[in-house]
Amino acid sequence: MERLGLVRDIDLALHLPLRYEDETQLQPIAHTRDGQTAQVEGVVREAQVELRSRRQLVVRLADDSGEITLRFLNFYPSHQKVLARSQRVRVRGEVRGGFLGREMVHPTFKAVEPGAPLPAALTPVYPSSAQLPQVYLRKAITSALGRAPLDEVLPPAAVPSGLPPLKEAVRLLHQPPPGLPLATLEDRSHPAWQRLKFEELLAQQLAQAQAMAARERLRAPVLAGMPREAQDTHGPSPLSLHTRLQAALPFALTGAQARVCGEIDADLARPVPMHRLLQGDVGSGKTVVAALAAARAIDAGWQCALMAPTEILAEQHFHKLVQWLQPLGITVAWLTGSRKGKARQAMLAQIASGEAGLVVGTHAVIQDDVVFARLGLAVVDEQHRFGVAQRLELRHKLVETAGDAAADAARPSKAAAGPRLEPHLLTMSATPIPRTLAMTYFADLAVSTLDELPPGRTPIVTKVFADSKREQVIARIRDELQQGRQVYWVCPLIEESESLDLQNATETHAQLSAVLGAALPGCQVGLLHGRMPAGEKAAVMAEFSSGRMGVLVATTVIEVGVDVPNASLMVIEHAERFGLAQLHQLRGRVGRGSAASVCVLLYTGPLSDTGKSRLRAMAETTDGFEIARRDLQIRGPGEFMGARQSGADLLRFADLNGDTGLLEQARRVAPRLMAEHPAAARAHVARWLSTKAEYLKA
Numbered sequence: 001m002e003r004l005g006l007v008r009d010i011d012l013a014l015h016l017p018l019r020y021e022d023e024t025q026l027q028p029i030a031h032t033r034d035g036q037t038a039q040v041e042g043v044v045r046e047a048q049v050e051l052r053s054r055r056q057l058v059v060r061l062a063d064d065s066g067e068i069t070l071r072f073l074n075f076y077p078s079h080q081k082v083l084a085r086s087q088r089v090r091v092r093g094e095v096r097g098g099f100l101g102r103e104m105v106h107p108t109f110k111a112v113e114p115g116a117p118l119p120a121a122l123t124p125v126y127p128s129s130a131q132l133p134q135v136y137l138r139k140a141i142t143s144a145l146g147r148a149p150l151d152e153v154l155p156p157a158a159v160p161s162g163l164p165p166l167k168e169a170v171r172l173l174h175q176p177p178p179g180l181p182l183a184t185l186e187d188r189s190h191p192a193w194q195r196l197k198f199e200e201l202l203a204q205q206l207a208q209a210q211a212m213a214a215r216e217r218l219r220a221p222v223l224a225g226m227p228r229e230a231q232d233t234h235g236p237s238p239l240s241l242h243t244r245l246q247a248a249l250p251f252a253l254t255g256a257q258a259r260v261c262g263e264i265d266a267d268l269a270r271p272v273p274m275h276r277l278l279q280g281d282v283g284s285g286k287t288v289v290a291a292l293a294a295a296r297a298i299d300a301g302w303q304c305a306l307m308a309p310t311e312i313l314a315e316q317h318f319h320k321l322v323q324w325l326q327p328l329g330i331t332v333a334w335l336t337g338s339r340k341g342k343a344r345q346a347m348l349a350q351i352a353s354g355e356a357g358l359v360v361g362t363h364a365v366i367q368d369d370v371v372f373a374r375l376g377l378a379v380v381d382e383q384h385r386f387g388v389a390q391r392l393e394l395r396h397k398l399v400e401t402a403g404d405a406a407a408d409a410a411r412p413s414k415a416a417a418g419p420r421l422e423p424h425l426l427t428m429s430a431t432p433i434p435r436t437l438a439m440t441y442f443a444d445l446a447v448s449t450l451d452e453l454p455p456g457r458t459p460i461v462t463k464v465f466a467d468s469k470r471e472q473v474i475a476r477i478r479d480e481l482q483q484g485r486q487v488y489w490v491c492p493l494i495e496e497s498e499s500l501d502l503q504n505a506t507e508t509h510a511q512l513s514a515v516l517g518a519a520l521p522g523c524q525v526g527l528l529h530g531r532m533p534a535g536e537k538a539a540v541m542a543e544f545s546s547g548r549m550g551v552l553v554a555t556t557v558i559e560v561g562v563d564v565p566n567a568s569l570m571v572i573e574h575a576e577r578f579g580l581a582q583l584h585q586l587r588g589r590v591g592r593g594s595a596a597s598v599c600v601l602l603y604t605g606p607l608s609d610t611g612k613s614r615l616r617a618m619a620e621t622t623d624g625f626e627i628a629r630r631d632l633q634i635r636g637p638g639e640f641m642g643a644r645q646s647g648a649d650l651l652r653f654a655d656l657n658g659d660t661g662l663l664e665q666a667r668r669v670a671p672r673l674m675a676e677h678p679a680a681a682r683a684h685v686a687r688w689l690s691t692k693a694e695y696l697k698a
């Protein structure tokens with residue numbers, strides 16, 4: 001029971017049935033139909049163990065109307081005792097109208113006295129595990145129901161009209177009276193269910209609001225303007241890094257970028273930690289927004305950490321940012337797992353002394369043993385790749401690594417102990433959060449959206465071909481190379497087997513090298529996969545980025561963030577094995593320059609109907625938000641959250657697709673409840689979320 005989270009009486013009371021069994025009635029055996037679940041009662045005429053293909057217990061049961069065969073493949077002597085000849089038993093199970101008469105396989109059964117009363121209520125079936133029998137759980141829940149504190153904590157005005165009191169609702173769901181239409185219980189539309197869902201959604205809204213209020217009380221450095229020392233220097237007042245960076249960029253910001261930068265600047269100028277998500281389709285230009293935010297931090301005399309999920313991506317960011325910031329006199333430190341020994345020590349020293357204004361690396365590395373002098377801003381790229389638990393951990397770590405040092409730095413002397421300062425947090429994602437999720441799990445998050453691509457992009461054309469067209473596709477690659485363009489060839493991830501994965505990529509690499517090498521002497525075909533040492537990966541990536549390498553065969557390691565504008569063709573092999581969002585991310589690696597770009601999705605048939613429509617969706621739209629919407633439909637929000645076990649668990653009863661009406665009501669009620677009945681709000685959250693509230697902060 002503890003493993004199922006059933007510890008307190010209230011936990012048991014809120015452990016609601018999955019479905020019900022109607023044991024309130026008996027059916028004459030002769031009236032039962034094939035496929036129906038029925039309860040019958042009769043006397044055992046005959047019981048014997050037969051040795052057919054498998055040893056089995058076969059029991060003939062009869063009532064006044066007819067006979068039925070009960071068949072058990074697993075049975076114990078205790079079962080045989082109950083099911084012995086002349087015994088009266090009540091059995092329940094699915095009826096099969098076999099050729100040789102009616103039959104039930106593994107029905108439930110119990111011995112009864114003649115005329116034993118039938119239960120008055122429907123029998124609940126609870127979510128359980130193999131080790132916890134229903135009978136036991138039912139008893140525990142019934143007794144807990146008597147004790148569980150289910151008194152109303154909400155003022156009546158807070159509850160939508162037409163919904164029953166909580167205690168009544170819970171009792172009804174555990175012990176529905178006979179005659180109640182089961183359908184409204186099972187599809188959870190009954191007012192009793194509505195009441196519980198509302199309670200749960202309200203608790204979540206309150207917890208979010210509390211988290212937000214708690215964050216408002218935290219302190220963060222104000223990242224606006226320049227520190228006094230810089231302003232005090234004589235002579236012409238120096239331009240801020242922010243201004244100089246913007247002037248040095250080889251392009252003007254799009255309208256969307258400018259707007260989003262303004263939103264971020266406004267947050268950074270407040271002494272409260274920012275908690276903002278920047279969502280923007282692949283290629284919408286999130287990196288430069290992050291760089292400008294970093295410039296704000298550096299201008300104000302603080303450090304910025306930029307974290308990417310993979311080494312390759314971290315490296316790409318590093319090069320881009322070095323290219324932008326180094327000429328402006330900023331030291332950019334670079335931490336990846338492959339940086340070891342002296343080089344790493346030197347970087348760590350630069351970070352600890354504050355010399356490095358910007359630190360770029362993978363999450364793992366930045367979390368490890370890095371001490372910042374004054375971390376003012378943390379940027380997390382591609383945050384959708386991480387689960388709720390990981391995001392939480394990162395947040396804790398950031399506060400730990402930055403908190404003490406930053407607070408010390410902010411204090412001119414120990415005597416004037418200032419508040420502990422937390423860094424601002426900006427997360428970036430190419431996968432937009434659907435509205436209902438934004439209203440529930442991410443209500444504590446401010447969202448900025450880049451809804452405009454930089455100008456001069458030619459939309460990517462996506463084509464879907466069977467793998468039998470492989471040779472034509474390779475011919476197309478040759479044309480592309482002849483025009484000086486570059487090509488990605490992506491091999492699928494085979495989840496069960498990393499080595500198969502590799503074999504496939506290696507074979508494709510050999511094939512392309514042979515064919516293209518013969519046609520175009522000097523053509524370089526590279527191979528990139530997850531098992532390569534980081535140094536080798538970096539070398540291959542550098543060759544491709546420089547344009548010397550024409551074709552890059554890769555497993556999905558290139559999925560995120562790689563930016564080579566000269567690449568104009570991407571072939572994705574076994575496209576049917578990828579998720580839509582993943583295909584979209586991959587596809588976003590081309591179409592980054594001005595050349596018209598093509599993405600070829602190769603599939604190995606035969607495809608199912610959904611498989612076909614999925615690939616068709618990719619060809620039909622290049623709008624990442626639309627694709628995310630379709631992907632969510634297919635995969636469900638649990639998957640989206642990246643943490644079924646924690647995130648999705650938060651909502652046990654409500655369903656984000658079906659219960660938007662209740663969600664809206666909970667959202668309306670929550671702020672008023674907090675303001676007018678703070679004690680009731682706290683009691684409600686404690687009852688519903690207790691330990692889970694922590695996850696909402698991720």
Ligand code: ADP
Pocket residue numbers: 251252253254257280281282283284285286287288430454455561563565592
């Ligand atoms: P993503 O949002 O996918 O991370 P990037 O930040 O990698 O996108 O940007 C994609 C490409 O667009 C990069 O080459 C970047 O330099 C370029 N870019 C970004 N903003 C602009 C702009 N306003 N005008 C032109 N090119 C831009």
Ligand code: MG
Pocket residue numbers: 286287381561
């Ligand atoms: Mg990016």
